[in-house]
Structures are given as C-alpha cells and as structure tokens.
Amino acid sequence: xxxxxxxxxxxxxxxxxxxxxxxxxxxxxxxxxxxxxxxxxxxxxxxxxxxxxxxxxxxxxxxxxxxxxxxxxxxxxxxxxxxxxxxxxxxxxxxxxxxxxxxxxxxxxxxxxxxxxxxxxxxxxxxxxxxxxxxxxxxxxxxxxxxxxxxxxxxxxxxxxxxxxxxxxxxxxxxxxxxxxxxxxxxxxxxxxxxxxxxxxxxxxxxxxxxxxxxxxxxxxxxxxxxxxxxxxxxxxxxxxxxxxxxxxxxxxxxxxxxxxxxxxxxxxxxxxxxxxxxxxxxxxxxxxxxxxxxxxxxxxxxxxxxxxxxxxxxxxxxxxxxxxxxxxxxxxxxxxxxxxxxxxxxxxxxxxx
Amino acid sequence: xxxxxxxxxxxxxxxxxxxxxxxxxxxxxxxxxxxxxxxxxxxxxxxxxxxxxxxxxxxxxxxxxxxxxxxxxxxxxxxxxxxxxxxxxxxxxxxxxxxxxxxxxxxxxxxxxxxxxxxxxxxxxxxxxxxxxxxxxxxxxxxxxxxxxxxxxxxxxxxxxxxxxxxxxxxxxxxxxxxxxxxxxxxxxxxxxxxxxxxxxxxxxxxxxxxxxxxxxxxxxxxxxxxxxxxxxxxxxxxxxxxxxxxxxxxxxxxxxxxxxxxxxxxxxxxxxxxxxxxxxxxxxxxxxxxxxxxxxxxxxxxxxxxxxxxxxxxxxxxxxxxxxxxxxxxxxxxxxxxxxxxxxxxxxxxxxx
Numbered sequence: 001x002x003x004x005x006x007x008x009x010x011x012x013x014x015x016x017x018x019x020x021x022x023x024x025x026x027x028x029x030x031x032x033x034x035x036x037x038x039x040x041x042x043x044x045x046x047x048x049x050x051x052x053x054x055x056x057x058x059x060x061x062x063x064x065x066x067x068x069x070x071x072x073x074x075x076x077x078x079x080x081x082x083x084x085x086x087x088x089x090x091x092x093x094x095x096x097x098x099x100x101x102x103x104x105x106x107x108x109x110x111x112x113x114x115x116x117x118x119x120x121x122x123x124x125x126x127x128x129x130x131x132x133x134x135x136x137x138x139x140x141x142x143x144x145x146x147x148x149x150x151x152x153x154x155x156x157x158x159x160x161x162x163x164x165x166x167x168x169x170x171x172x173x174x175x176x177x178x179x180x181x182x183x184x185x186x187x188x189x190x191x192x193x194x195x196x197x198x199x200x201x202x203x204x205x206x207x208x209x210x211x212x213x214x215x216x217x218x219x220x221x222x223x224x225x226x227x228x229x230x231x232x233x234x235x236x237x238x239x240x241x242x243x244x245x246x247x248x249x250x251x252x253x254x255x256x257x258x259x260x261x262x263x264x265x266x267x268x269x270x271x272x273x274x275x276x277x278x279x280x281x282x283x284x285x286x287x288x289x290x291x292x293x294x295x296x297x298x299x300x301x302x303x304x305x306x307x308x309x310x311x312x313x314x315x316x317x318x319x320x321x322x323x324x325x326x327x328x329x330x331x332x333x334x335x336x337x338x339x340x341x342x343x344x345x346x347x348x349x350x351x352x353x354x
Numbered sequence: 355x356x357x358x359x360x361x362x363x364x365x366x367x368x369x370x371x372x373x374x375x376x377x378x379x380x381x382x383x384x385x386x387x388x389x390x391x392x393x394x395x396x397x398x399x400x401x402x403x404x405x406x407x408x409x410x411x412x413x414x415x416x417x418x419x420x421x422x423x424x425x426x427x428x429x430x431x432x433x434x435x436x437x438x439x440x441x442x443x444x445x446x447x448x449x450x451x452x453x454x455x456x457x458x459x460x461x462x463x464x465x466x467x468x469x470x471x472x473x474x475x476x477x478x479x480x481x482x483x484x485x486x487x488x489x490x491x492x493x494x495x496x497x498x499x500x501x502x503x504x505x506x507x508x509x510x511x512x513x514x515x516x517x518x519x520x521x522x523x524x525x526x527x528x529x530x531x532x533x534x535x536x537x538x539x540x541x542x543x544x545x546x547x548x549x550x551x552x553x554x555x556x557x558x559x560x561x562x563x564x565x566x567x568x569x570x571x572x573x574x575x576x577x578x579x580x581x582x583x584x585x586x587x588x589x590x591x592x593x594x595x596x597x598x599x600x601x602x603x604x605x606x607x608x609x610x611x612x613x614x615x616x617x618x619x620x621x622x623x624x625x626x627x628x629x630x631x632x633x634x635x636x637x638x639x640x641x642x643x644x645x646x647x648x649x650x651x652x653x654x655x656x657x658x659x660x661x662x663x664x665x666x667x668x669x670x671x672x673x674x675x676x677x678x679x680x681x682x683x684x685x686x687x688x689x690x691x692x693x694x695x696x697x698x699x700x701x702x703x704x705x706x707x708x
Contacts, residue, residue, distance in 0.1 A: 102381055137602050147538055150546055184501055184590040192504060192587065217594025221602040233546065234591055235586075236538040240571025241592040242599040247573040248491050249603050252634055256627040263627030270620025273610040 004034040005321050007314060008090040008099035011041030012068035012105025015304050019041065022049040024301075028318075029056040031311070033320060039088035040065050040091055051257030052076065065089050069110045071303060074105030078110035079117055087111060091118045092115035094296040100299035100321025103288075103313050105305055111146060115291050115298040122326070124333030125293035127152070129160045130232070130300065131167050131318075132239065133286035136223030142168045142177070143220060143228045146289060147236035155340055157181065157198035157229055158207065163330045164227035165209045166230025171290075171316055172226070180223035182224035184235060190214075194231075205339045208332050246281065284309035293329075297321060355522060358388040359675050361668060362444040362453035365395030367423035368462025369658050372424030374405040375459065378664025379657075384409040392447055394419050394440035407473050417442050423464045425657060430482035433465035433471055441465060445472045448650040454675025455651035457642075457667050459659055469645050469652040476680070479505070479647035481573045483514045484586070484590060484654065485521050487640035490577030496531070497574060497582045500643060501590035508696055511583055512553035512561065516686045517646035518581035519563045524677030525644075525670050526580070534579035536588060544568075548585075559693045586708065587687075600635065613628065626691060638663035641671030647683075650700070671673065 011018045018041055019150060025037055036059045039046055043064035048254040050057055064085040069078045082088040087110065090102040096116050103112050118130060142164045144259035145152065152160065161179045168177035181199050183191040189198075191214070202211040212225045217238060220228050230238070256272075267274060279285070287309040289300045297320040301313035363405045364380060365372045372395055379391055386571040390413045393400055397418035404411055419440040423432045434444040441464065449472050456464050470482060485498035497520045499506065515533045522531035535544040535553055544550075547569070556565040571592060574582050584592070591629065611621040621628060633639070641663040643654045651674040655667035 069541040113680040122637030135602075139603060150538065150544075162509070180590060184504065184587055190504075195598040217591045217596075219603070221598035230591075232456070233538055234588060236590055237536060237571045238591055238595040240538075241574055241596050242571075242660070244572030244575035244602060245596040245599045247572070247598060248489075249635060251491060253633050256634075257624060259627055259630070266620045266622070266624025269623060270611060270617040273613055273617030273620070276604050276613070281603060285702055337409075347582075 004036070005318060006036040006038060006099045007233045007317050007321065008102040009040065010039045010086045010102065010104035010106055011039045011046050011067070011087040013104040013111075014301060014310070015071070015279035018049055018072060018308060020306050020310055022046065022053070023307025024305070024314060026053040026056045026062065027311035028314040029053075029059060030319070031315070032318060035059065036217065037061070038063055038090075038098060038099055039255065040089045040278060041068065063127070069107050071107050073107055073110055073112040075107070075109035078107060079113045082114050084109070088118070089117055091296075092296060092330065093299035095119055101299060101317035102308075103299045103301060103317045105301035105303055105313070108303075111298065111300055112145065112291060115338055116293055119294040119296040119298070120256040122293055122295055122329055122333065124330065124337055125272055126160055126162070127156055127159070127231055128291050128293040129163055130289050131164055132289040133171065134220055134228070135286055136221055138223040138244060139221065141223055141226055141228055141233055143230070143239065144292065145230065145232035145235050147232045148291065150231065150233040151220060152194065152231040154194050154198040154201060156195065157231070158201060159293070160229045161202065161209065162207065162213075162229065162336060163329060164229060166328045166332070167290060167292060168226050169328065171319045172326045174226050174332065176210065176211045177226035178212050179221065179227045179229060180212040181239070182220075182228055183214040183337075185214070201343060205343070207305035207336060207339070212319050216296050244282070258261055284312060286312070290316060290320060297325070339353055357671060358390070359670050360390040360392060360397070360453045361675065362392045362447035363394065363536065363668070364435070364440045364444040364456065364458035364460055365393045365400050366419070366440040366460040367427070368655060368664070369512055370660060371459065372403055374397055374660050376400065376407070377661025378659070379663035380407040380410045380416065381586040381661055382668040382670055382672075383407075383413060385669070389413065389672060391415070392417055392683060393442075394443045395422065417443065419567055420545040421553045423461050425461050426463055427461055429461070429463035431469040432461060433467045436464070438467050442468055442472070445469055445650075445652060448652065449473055455653060455671035457655060457664075457671045458655045459655035459657055459664060459667070462654055462657075464653065465654055466645060469648055473652070473653040474497035475646040476683055476687065477646055478684065478691055479513055479517070480506070481510055481513070482645050482647040483517055483645050485511040485518055485646050486572055487525065488582070489528040489635060489640055490575055492577040494640060495525065495574065495577055497578055497585065497589060497593065498646065499586035499589050500593050501586045502645065506546050506548065508551040508555060511585070512555060512690060513546065513647065514583045515556065515563065515565075515581065515686065516561065516690060517683060518583060520679045521644060522580050523682065524679045525673045529578050530564065532564045532566050533581045533583060534566040534573065536574075536582055536584035536592070538570065539568070551570040555697060559697075561690060561693070572668055573578075579640055610660035612658070635699060638666055640666070644670060644674060651679070
C-alpha cells in the first residue's frame with residue numbers, strides 16, 4: 001500500500017462548512033502525506049481557507065461549484081436540482097474514478113439519494129445500508145443499518161452482515177469479525193419473523209463470517225460482537241438513544257463537578273483522568289458513517305463535526321479506498337445469491353427436481 | 355388519600371429473593387406506615403427474614419406457597435404449572451381485590467403471561483404494554499411498550515399513549531403529560547406506516563392529552579416529552595441500548611479515576627459530587643415497570659434489584675393503587691373507541707351514510 005490516493009470532498013456540507021471541512025482536510029493531510037484531494041465548492045471561499053495551510057495546498061485541487069445542498073432541503077428536491085452542487089460533483093468524482101471515495105458532512109437524506117442515483121448498487125446488493133463505528137467497552141464495533149431504509153427482509157439482513165464484515169475488515173482492521181443480529185432476547189423464539197429467518201439462514205449456511213446469534217441492546221456498547229446487524233429504523237433509534245443517554249450522563253457529571261468549590265478542586269486534580277475519559281468517549285473519534293452496497297464509497301460525516309471530526313471521516317474514506325472492500329463484497333454477495341437459490345421455498349425446489 | 359392500602363408481594367421472585375424482597379418491603383413500609391402487605395412464598399424462610407423487622411411484621415401477612423417460578427422457566431410452561439406458585443398467588447390476590455397491586459422481581463415473561471391470564475384486559479384495551487420510568491435531563495419520563503409485545507398497529511399505539519398518560523399522572527404526578535411518538539425523524543414522511551397513521555389520528559382527534567408529534571431516540575433522555583410511545587420491539591432495544599451505553603460510560607469513568615494516585619485523590623475530593631451524580635443516575639431510583647391495560651396493577655421489578663430497588667417498585671405499586679388510573683383508562687379508551695369508529699375507512703362510512 002503506497003499510501004497514495006485521491007479523496008473527493010464536499011467543501012460546503014455541514015453546520016460549520018467550509019471552515020471545518022478545510023480544517024479537517026488539513027489535519028488528515030498531515031497524518032497521511034500521500035493523499036491528494038479534490039475539494040468541491042465555492043472556490044473563492046475555499047481558496048482563502050486553504051491558503052492558511054500552505055503545506056496542504058499543493059495536494060488539493062479546488063473545483064468550483066455554483067451551488068450547495070442546504071441542510072434542510074428535501075432529498076427528492078435536492079436530487080432533482082442536484083447537478084452542479086458540491087455534493088453532487090464530489091460523488092460524481094467517485095463515479096468517474098477520479099477519487100477512491102467521497103466525503104460530505106451535508107444533508108444525510110440528499111447524500112444518500114444522490115449516491116444511489118449516481119453510483120448505483122453493487123451487483124448482488126439490493127439496498128444500501130448506513131454503517132457506523134460504535135465505541136464499546138473493548139474498542140469499537142460496526143452497527144448497521146443506521147437509517148438508510150426503515151425495514152429489511154431476511155436476505156437484506158444477511159447482505160448487511162456481509163457489508164458490515166467488509167467494513168470491519170477495512171476500517172476497524174479486524175481480521176475475523178463476529179456478527180450478531182440485534183433482537184429483544186437471545187432465544188430463537190423471540191423477535192420479528194424476518195430476524196428469526198435471517199438467523200436460521202446464517203446458522204445453516206457458511207457465508208464466510210462467524211455468526212454469534214442474537215444480541216440485545218446492551219450488547220452493543222459491551223462489544224459482545226464486532227458487527228451488529230439490524231434494520232434501519234431500529235439501528236437509528238438505538239444510535240440516537242445511546243447518544244442521548246451519553247449526553248445526559250456527561251451533562252450530569254459536568255453539573256455535579258461544578259456544583260461546589262471542593263468538587264471543582266477534585267475535578268482539577270483528577271483532570272488528566274477526566275480528559276482521558278472524554279477522549280475515549282469522544283464521538284468525533286468514531287465519526288464517519290459509510291453508505292455500503294454502492295459502486296463506490298461515500299462517507300457521511302456528522303453535520304455538526306468540527307475539524308477533528310471531519311478528519312476522522314476522511315480517514316474512514318481513505319481506509320475504505322485502500323481496502324479490498326469492493327471485491328470482497330462482490331465475491332460474498334454472489335456466494336450469498338447461490339445460497340439463497342438453494343434455500344428457495346419448498347414448492348420451487350420440487351419443481352426444479354422434476 | 356388515607357395512605358392505607360394492601361400490596362401483594364411475590365416473596366420468591368428475583369435474583370436475590372427472598373432477602374432483597376423482604377428488605378425492600380421493610381424499607382418501603384417505614385416510608386409509608388399505612389401500607390399492609392401480603393407476602394407470598396416459603397413461609398419458613400420469609401418468617402425468619404421478616405422477624406428482623408419487628409416494626410413491619412404486624413402489617414405483613416405471610417401466605418405459604420409450595421412452589422416458585424424459576425427465572426429461566428419458559429412463560430408458557432410457567433403459566434401451565436403456575437397455580438400454587440408465589441407469583442400466581444400474588445396476582446390472584448389482586449384479582450380477588452385483596453390487594454390494590456402485585457409486585458414481583460421474577461421471570462418477566464411468566465409474570466406477563468400469568469397477569470394476562472388471571473386479570474384479563476381492561477375493556478377497550480387490546481394489548482398490554484410494559485411501561486417504565488426513564489431518567490431524563492429534567493426529571494423522568496414514561497416509555498412504553500418496553501417489550502410486552504413486538505409490534506403495534508396505529509390503534510394500539512394510541513392505546514399505549516392513553517395508558518402512558520394515566521401512568522404519568524399516577525406515578526410521576528404530572529398533571530398534563532405531553533406525548534411523543536418515537537420515530538427516526540421529525541418529518542411526517544418518515545418511519546413506518548403504523549407510526550405515521552397513529553400520528554395523523556392523534557393530531558386530528560382530541561384524545562384528552564397533548565400530542566407533541568414525533569420524537570427521536572436522543573429526545574428520550576433529553577426529556578423532550580413526558581410519555582414516549584413505541585412498539586415493544588423498538589422500546590426494548592432502546593432501553594437496553596441506553597442501559598448498555600450508561601454502563602460503559604460509568605465503567606470508563608471508574609477505570610480512569612482509578613488509574614493514578616492523582617486521579618484517585620481528585621475523585622476523593624470530588625466524592626460528594628460523584629456520589630450525587632451516581633444517585634441521580636441510579637437505576638434503582640426508577641425501578642418498577644408496570645403492565646398496563648390489565649384489570650389490575652402488576653409491577654415488575656428488575657430481577658437484579660436489591661432492597662432499595664424493590665422498595666421503589668413497591669412504591670410504584672402503591673402510587674398506581676392510590677390513583678384514578680383504572681377509571682381514567684376506561685373512560686379514555688371508550689372515548690378512543692368512539693373516535694376510531696368515526697375514523698373508519700371510507701367505503702364503510704359511505705355504507706353507513708346510505
């Protein structure tokens with residue numbers, strides 16, 4: 001791996017664009033000197049910001065775009081009027097193979113819809129899934145779908161598992177990730193039929209990954225498995241519920257530590273420990289969700305990310321771009337298609353046997 | 355309210371029964387001197403434990419049961435063989451109107467199945483829901499269904515809202531609770547059809563409570579609404595995911611504060627603040643989930659609860675027993691039934707108009 005690659009970046013996406021985007025680009029560029037960038041957006045504004053980072057300037061090509069997608073644009077509207085926006089052009093650069101991946105902190109729905117339209121699905125994948133990195137007691141896990149779609153049938157859940165394993169290989173550098181299906185109990189009798197059927201298929205077939213079985217909500221943060229598979233409705237609720245609980249706890253901690261002179265003093269003495277805790281739990285560290293299943297890599301940064309957060313999302317794009325993700329996905333999805341054919345419902349098998 | 359009531363308690367339910375149950379009974383009994391108890395289980399064992407609390411002894415009637423439901427019994431089996439267990443007899447005491455509510459820290463599935471069988475549904479309610487108290491930034495919210503069933507149609511989601519409001523009146527003492535529907539976005543176009551239809555109905559009809567609209571996962575801990583309504587699959591995943599995240603964060607905090615002499619010293623100085631934080635976030639404080647929609651109140655304590663946790667669950671039972679919960683539920687459910695009739699699909703309305 002020669003550490004050379006080009007990444008396309010939507011310079012206008014996110015709450016703090018373009019400043020945070022350029023800061024993130026510069027931070028990442030210094031960590032990985034072999035990377036080149038194509039930065040899409042308002043050329044004049046981007047040039048002023050980029051000129052503050054002369055060491056990065058020469059590795060970055062600015063391409064002017066007249067327009068940008070607003071954070072509150074409706075996805076359908078954003079797609080119809082998408083041509084010429086910084087988001088559209090960044091994805092288009094992946095399609096044209098000018099860049100190995102695109103990164104945007106912009107409107108999630110618009111990014112998803114544009115990515116599907118421009119890049120199309122990988123052969124064998126039926127729906128994209130949004131995967132994210134979740135901090136756990138022993139490191140990090142991949143959780144998907146975080147909200148690309150609201151439902152998933154058994155075959156799609158297995159596709160998500162295959163995609164999540166490829167992501168865990170590429171971004172978490174785990175050689176042999178273990179997959180779990182999110183459910184409300186560990187017994188086979190519980191949960192929706194789609195989940196139970198997916199579990200039966202994963203137990204019965206060799207799909208090229210280790211299947212743990214069902215996991216419950218508390219297993220996500222415990223790090224019981226490396227890849228947590230669920231439908232996009234449940235995954236989105238789980239992610240936002242955990243974020244909300246974490247914010248509440250850290251607010252209570254801050255308020256109580258500020259509540260008296262003694263506790264402020266104690267917090268001061270324990271500051272290095274509290275700082276390490278904050279760093280371990282810092283959501284910016286795991287920023288960068290990926291739309292999986294497309295003919296090309298698109299990374300979604302949190303809209304509120306600052307420069308550090310954006311740099312992590314770019315790092316996810318680089319890891320995905322460097323990996324065997326695409327060929328792994330195609331191989332395993334075509335293997336899955338063959339397995340699903342032999343698992344066809346009884347009447348069809350009888351027909352075929354005649 | 356004369357503060358006199360009788361509560362039926364399953365003495366043998368939970369990981370630390372009967373010790374934790376009797377401890378919890380005694381703690382609660384001292385807080386609310388007007389309460390009487392019927393304690394079901396192994397009379398000899400219960401008597402020994404209760405004799406340590408002579409002030410409570412005279413207000414507690416022990417009724418011997420030969421058997422107890424095991425924590426890992428299958429619900430169907432537990433129900434078939436349920437007669438004569440401490441769990442069954444505690445619920446039966448509510449049915450016989452000897453007690454205003456039953457409390458058990460035992461097997462959730464068995465408790466649910468037995469409660470449905472013995473108490474039956476309130477007229478107008480189609481399915482029970484498990485409601486729990488969720489600590490929030492500004493107090494506490496009610497969340498349901500936490501897993502009584504895996505799905506819910508629009509009418510059932512509205513029934514859950516009515517039940518949750520009655521619970522918030524009775525246990526959280528909120529005069530005018532606001533209801534939100536858990537979804538993956540605040541726009542009307544997102545989420546499952548059942549949720550969107552329930553929202554339409556709640557917006558259109560006056561159901562006797564304030565409807566906020568959709569809330570997202572992070573709104574639960576933020577306390578955006580007083581009552582969060584969702585299906586049992588999603589609610590269970592949300593609850594356990596938040597519990598897992600909270601445990602992970604508190605483990606990281608503890609580990610970092612123990613990681614050096616300086617940080618231990620700081621933690622010592624800040625101890626009163628850290629202790630207040632732990633108390634505010636102590637899950638025992640909000641212990642006690644209720645099966646709503648039945649002809650009688652059954653409170654489920656966390657299986658791992660200690661005496662303090664059990665005392666909180668008994669307190670929920672007392673609050674429910676003292677409240678107008680049952681009559682409020684019947685009134686509002688029959689009002690809902692009239693509204694649902696007028697909301698019948700178009701073809702039927704046309705028929706009726708002829």
